[in-house]
Amino acid sequence: MVTPTQSIWMDGTLIPWDQANVHILSHTLHYGMGIFEGIRAYRMDEGSGAVFRMQEHTRRLVETARMVGIALPWSESAIDEAILATLIANEMTEAYVRPLVYLGPGPMDVVSHANPVHMAIAVWPWGAYLGEAGVRAGIRCCISTYTRLGGRAHLPKGKIVGHYVNSILAKDEAHRLGFDEALMADDAGHILEGSSENIFIARDGVLFTPPFEADILGGVTRDTVIRVARDLGIEVQERNFGRDLLYMADEVILTGTAAEVTPVREIDGRPIGDGSVGPLARRLQAAFAELIRGRDPRYEPWLARYALTPALQATGS
Numbered sequence: 001m002v003t004p005t006q007s008i009w010m011d012g013t014l015i016p017w018d019q020a021n022v023h024i025l026s027h028t029l030h031y032g033m034g035i036f037e038g039i040r041a042y043r044m045d046e047g048s049g050a051v052f053r054m055q056e057h058t059r060r061l062v063e064t065a066r067m068v069g070i071a072l073p074w075s076e077s078a079i080d081e082a083i084l085a086t087l088i089a090n091e092m093t094e095a096y097v098r099p100l101v102y103l104g105p106g107p108m109d110v111v112s113h114a115n116p117v118h119m120a121i122a123v124w125p126w127g128a129y130l131g132e133a134g135v136r137a138g139i140r141c142c143i144s145t146y147t148r149l150g151g152r153a154h155l156p157k158g159k160i161v162g163h164y165v166n167s168i169l170a171k172d173e174a175h176r177l178g179f180d181e182a183l184m185a186d187d188a189g190h191i192l193e194g195s196s197e198n199i200f201i202a203r204d205g206v207l208f209t210p211p212f213e214a215d216i217l218g219g220v221t222r223d224t225v226i227r228v229a230r231d232l233g234i235e236v237q238e239r240n241f242g243r244d245l246l247y248m249a250d251e252v253i254l255t256g257t258a259a260e261v262t263p264v265r266e267i268d269g270r271p272i273g274d275g276s277v278g279p280l281a282r283r284l285q286a287a288f289a290e291l292i293r294g295r296d297p298r299y300e301p302w303l304a305r306y307a308l309t310p311a312l313q314a315t316g317s
Contacts, residue, residue: 009086009121027103032162038257039097049093050303064158096126129258138265139180144170148184156215167195198222202251211238251278
């Protein structure tokens with residue numbers, strides 16, 4: 001995680017870790033009106049770094065700000081430059097990147113238009129979100145008793161700070177029951193996503209995933225997996241499904257910036273397929289591992305490459 005030796009970008013200035021503070025009366029702290037992104041940078045074979053699909057993540061950050069009515073004083077290109085500058089300043093060629101837009105102190109009304117807008121960018125090392133063992137052998141999930149907030153209750157396509165309480169409750173429940181992750185459904189019983197991941201199921205060689213129009217986050221990794229799967233000749237269908245088709249699946253896969261491509265071996269005590277990681281998951285994991293390292297030229301446009309100083313480029317972080 002973030003350590004005191006690192007710097008954090010705040011409103012255009014790199015601040016030492018222990019000085020990157022916010023006021024106790026910051027509006028976002030009280031009401032949850034803030035937005036964020038999760039992005040990864042990967043070390044390339046030659047020693048440089050590359051931010052994976054940075055522009056798509058930045059675009060979503062700006063679009064989320066528009067959804068909730070936050071007037072960002074930074075352009076997409078300025079945010080991109082700040083992300084790269086933070087990685088270089090921290091001498092990191094591999095990192096998780098967290099841009100956060102938050103509202104500072106001002107009127108303590110629920111409506112926040114008069115509060116100042118701030119942005120911070122932090123970077124830190126972060127391995128497999130659901131565990132290295134889970135990536136290799138699959139994880140255990142349960143269907144949460146908490147439903148995913150619907151489109152009439154929030155804005156599903158935005159990464160909004162306060163909305164993640166819904167995910168926190170679901171994942172905490174899963175952990176208390178001994179599972180690795182929670183799967184969440186809508187009020188109609190359609191399985192939508194994990195607490196922080198999009199979901200795919202495989203049946204008879206076809207991948208299914210909830211449609212973009214459903215109350216899901218339009219995940220960048222979700223889009224990556226759909227496009228890579230089709231490039232591999234795998235049929236992908238976007239459609240709704242319930243827990244019955246989930247239990248009947250040959251494979252279940254969770255995707256996300258933090259989770260990357262993580263297979264599921266069990267749901268609600270029921271093994272998925274034969275209880276081991278299936279062939280489609282393995283193919284997608286292998287293809288994803290190659291493209292994020294810059295080894296597949298077809299996906300080079302997805303990589304925002306950057307270099308540290310020559311001495312650091314030889315070792316990286």
